[in-house]
Amino acid sequence: MMKSEQIYKLIWMSRPLMQAAENAVELGLDGTGLTVRTRAVLEILYAEDEATVPAIAQKLEINRQYVQLMVNETLADNLTVRCENPRHKKSAIITLTDQGRALIKDVIGREMSLVRSMSAGLNTSEVETALKVVTALIEKLKSNIESD
Amino acid sequence: MMKSEQIYKLIWMSRPLMQAAENAVELGLDGTGLTVRTRAVLEILYAEDEATVPAIAQKLEINRQYVQLMVNETLADNLTVRCENPRHKKSAIITLTDQGRALIKDVIGREMSLVRSMSAGLNTSEVETALKVVTALIEKLKSNIESD
């Protein structure tokens, strides 16, 4: 098979991969009250410590209005709180509550141990290469779209 | 970075990859009247020559009712036709019309040439490895889900 055919195939495998990944994540979220999307919000806050709604939207590359809805859910569930923003009185800084931090930490921990159990049969350099190739493909696809 | 962290990262890159890929495909579909989904139907028919609606649904791993809608669209646009099925009078075999075949051939051809232009900087063995790793991950994720 030619290289370009393999790349083509690889690109189209992104959908099954994503579906399988999200199904697996969803399973791990069972009982937590989280969805894949609210989980994504908590994950960002866990990594960044704090962020405004528009900042989260930029990270997730989806629009701020929808992120606002997701954040409002996490606020209602007491997983996050609004803190005063010294730079902008109307735009609150969102941070995790202790409860939220514990929850996302637990979720990510369980996901990581699942991944570890899947890592048998794959060696480090192969994974590294795969990561590099996929990163490059995303870059190339995006730049192709913008160049129109 | 540890191997499992890299795998974790790779898995989560499937969404941006898929989005970038579908955006690129959508761009290539501009003016054809096709959507990413009807394109998928035509692609299967191009590869398989013929298929019933339930068979297409199985390939796409989505439910037959939705596939029926997509197929009906392609029938309305004269890209496919219903042929008699000797094995089942009610379930027509769907095949491409000459118009449909020419269209999907052209679309795939343009996609392939785009991929070729992106393949610089990636060598064959790297792509091969990436394909192998991603395939393995999909397998592992799916079997994990089923084992519950």
Place this chain on the structure above:
DNA sequence: CAGTCTTGACATTGTACATGTCATTATGAC
């Protein structure tokens, strides 16, 4: 302080499906 941006809130719309139901055949077991 006038004009422009940013943010949050809310309403509307769209896409991509899943699910349920029904009538119409088909098929397989007897």
Place this chain on the structure above:
DNA sequence: GTCATAATGACATGTACAATGTCAAGACTG
């Protein structure tokens, strides 16, 4: 053949994940 069961197409309804538009309040810039 007959009868139970399954497969198919058609249609209705529901849902998750958003995009888009609009507005008012507040913030920032010159």
